[in-house]
Amino acid sequence: MRGEPSGAAPLGEYAVIVNPEDNVAVVKRRTSRGLRLSFDGRVIVVEDEIPPGHRFALCAIPPGEFVRQYGQPIGTSRGIGAGEWVTHANMSNDVPVVRDLPEDLHNPPPDYFPEEQRARFRGFVRPDGRVGTRNHVLVIPTSMCASHEAQQIATLAEHLFDVRARFPNVDGVVAIPHNKGCGCQDGSTLEVLLRTLANYAAHPNVGAVLLIDLGCEKTNLARMERWMRERAMELNKPLARIGIQEAGGTRAAIDRGLREIEKMLPAANAAERREVSAGELVLGVKCGGSDGFSGLSANPAVGQAADLLVRSGGTVLMTEVPEFCGAEHILAWRARDAATGRAVYRLVDWYKEYASKFGAVLNENPSPGNVAGGLLNITIKSLGAIAKGGTTRVEGVIEYGERVPGRGLWLMQGPGYDQESTPGLVAAGATIVLFTTGRGTTIGNAIAPVVKVASNTPVYERMRNDIDLSAGTIIDGTETIEQVGQRIFDHMLRVASGEVRAKAEENGHREFQVWAEQTVSL
Known part of the structure; x- marks a missing residue:
């Protein structure tokens, strides 16, 4: 094995070269001006005190040539000397944009592990076949107008019903308060909101759902449930609904919500983890x-x-x-x-x-x-x-x-x-x-x-x-x-x-x- 040049430390002690085609190295330990580093049988003298995460040139990079990291252009040199700190002063952000794709582009499928060699985990298998990693009772406000009540119901329920102790298969009662919905927003924002809330309700990490609205907002319970019906979304889990106006206001809605959660908890707790393939995870x-x-x-x-x-x-x-x-x-x-x-x-x-x-x-x-x-x-x-x-x-x-x-x-x-x-x-x-x-x-x-x-x-x-x-x-x-x-x-x-x-x-x-x-x- 070739020895290091006299007085020079191995480059690997101070920096990382991500790809063999790179012409820069990324600093992992702060360098000092004049630091001598050995690389590929030669010595690079670092010209600056460079902080970790930044990079220096492995060789001279003439003006107009690409600066490369990950084997890809990351900018264009304005004239960078070997060992010089690469900054906005000596590198522009200009990189080539090449978007041509061959019509016959084809990448093969993954190299799958045999079934018997796949790792396993214990999850909650839901009626639709999906597998959850958690089992929450979820309180969903259909608009910002019901978010306060939703949060109060979830927070009070966890403490009043001592959920983690009494219902060991339930990971918590949680709410998803937000600032969307009502009547002041329109367009695709409402579509995104309804899609997101509906998919949270149907999520395999959720074992029971309480939906709550104010009653007069655009994204009220009727609209959300119609949105789900039109897409054939069935929750197949305990479900309750509350309208704040219909219930008689904040306190009445919270009290009713707590009663509904108390009824849901035993059903949610009936879910148990089963061993399944790691392939059932969505990461x-x-x-x-x-x-x-x-x-x-x-x-x-x-x-x-x-x-x-x-x-x-x-x-x-x-x-x-x-x-x-x-x-x-x-x-x-x-x-x-x-x-x-x-x-x-x-x-x-x-x-x-x-x-x-x-x-x-x-x-x-x-x-x-x-x-x-x-x-x-x-x-x-x-x-x-x-x-x-x-x-x-x-x-x-x-x-x-x-x-x-x-x-x-x-x-x-x-x-x-x-x-x-x-x-x-x-x-x-x-x-x-x-x-x-x-x-x-x-x-x-x-x-x-x-x-x-x-x-x-x-x-x-x-x-x-x-x-x-x-x-x-x-x-x-x-x-x-x-x-x-x-x-x-x-x-x-x-x-x-x-x-x-x-x-x-x-x-x-x-x-x-x-x-x-x-x-x-x-």
């Missing part, structure tokens, strides 16, 4: 508070777990369409056929047009925290973000909160905003969510466990009461992506089985919001 993958390591550790490790699930016959849902921008060609080329690839492009183009109506530009998606962590532009962020979808082919695309029609990897229309995109994944059928973060986040969901994975060791150590797992060992060099992916997959099955709770569940996080697509207030 939502999500990222938030990302940093320069997210695409190097947590996202590809979650992608590894996603691949294991798909190969087990399961389903994976990925959204955050603004964070496909700059990487959509990779997803399109991974589509099952050309028609699906074109659908991927339409997904992104629709969002670009949608954003432009409000004066927004998708290229401005990276937040100040993202940029500070090394995600200088949307291309870098997107290339790292899509890694959490794994490597199997894209089966199709769905609308926000639309129930996924098949198995394998699917893409869902929707924003990157955590508080809206996570509930959309669950509405589409996700029974568990893997959520990666580089800077730390605490989010959960009202009815589905959200397992959070840190991209680096420091944020995991700092927020280990909120973050379930660390992929920082990949950056530290003590585990591979494959090893962490397997660890994530195994932990996911334990959470899905109810053996352990996600940290967000332990902390009482029950976030819910609905994407206000095309909102018009009248």
Whole structure:
């Protein structure tokens, strides 16, 4: 084995090269000016004090040449010397856009595991054949006008009826208060709201439902139930309805709601977990508070777990369409056929047009925290973000909160905003969510466990009461992506089985919001 050049440390001690075709390395330990690093038999002198998550050039990159990470262009050089810190000052965000797809595009189906080799978990098998990871009694306000009462009913019921102690098969009584509905919003926003609420009611993580309205709103009980009938949606679970005006106001509606919940709890508690194939899971993958390591550790490790699930016959849902921008060609080329690839492009183009109506530009998606962590532009962020979808082919695309029609990897229309995109994944059928973060986040969901994975060791150590797992060992060099992916997959099955709770569940996080697509207030 060739020795290191005199006075130079191995590059791997300070940085990571993501792909052999890259001409930059990502810093994992803060460098000092003049640091000598050995790489490929030569010495690179780092010209700056570079923070973790950012990158330096492995060689001189002349003006006009592409800067590459993940084996893909992430920008165009304005003239970057070897060892120089890559910043907005010396790299533009210009990257090639190539969208041609061959008409005979075809990607083979996943390499499925034999049935007898597939992992298993214990879930709640519902009458429609779907399998839940949790068993909640859910209080659904059909509009913001009933959200206060819904929240009061759920909160009081859990304490009054000592739910977790008396009804061990019930994971909780939860509500999904929101600010939509009533009569001040129209257009597709109402369609999205009705679809989301209906799919939460029908969700396999829900064992009983209480619907509550004010009585005069556009999204009242009659309209919601008509919407469900028109789509042949049958809940096949205990169901009760309350109208606040009809009941006599707030206090009367809350009292009646508590009586209904008390009657539902024994029926919901009758559900029991059964052992089933891991292929019955529907996994939502999500990222938030990302940093320069997210695409190097947590996202590809979650992608590894996603691949294991798909190969087990399961389903994976990925959204955050603004964070496909700059990487959509990779997803399109991974589509099952050309028609699906074109659908991927339409997904992104629709969002670009949608954003432009409000004066927004998708290229401005990276937040100040993202940029500070090394995600200088949307291309870098997107290339790292899509890694959490794994490597199997894209089966199709769905609308926000639309129930996924098949198995394998699917893409869902929707924003990157955590508080809206996570509930959309669950509405589409996700029974568990893997959520990666580089800077730390605490989010959960009202009815589905959200397992959070840190991209680096420091944020995991700092927020280990909120973050379930660390992929920082990949950056530290003590585990591979494959090893962490397997660890994530195994932990996911334990959470899905109810053996352990996600940290967000332990902390009482029950976030819910609905994407206000095309909102018009009248």
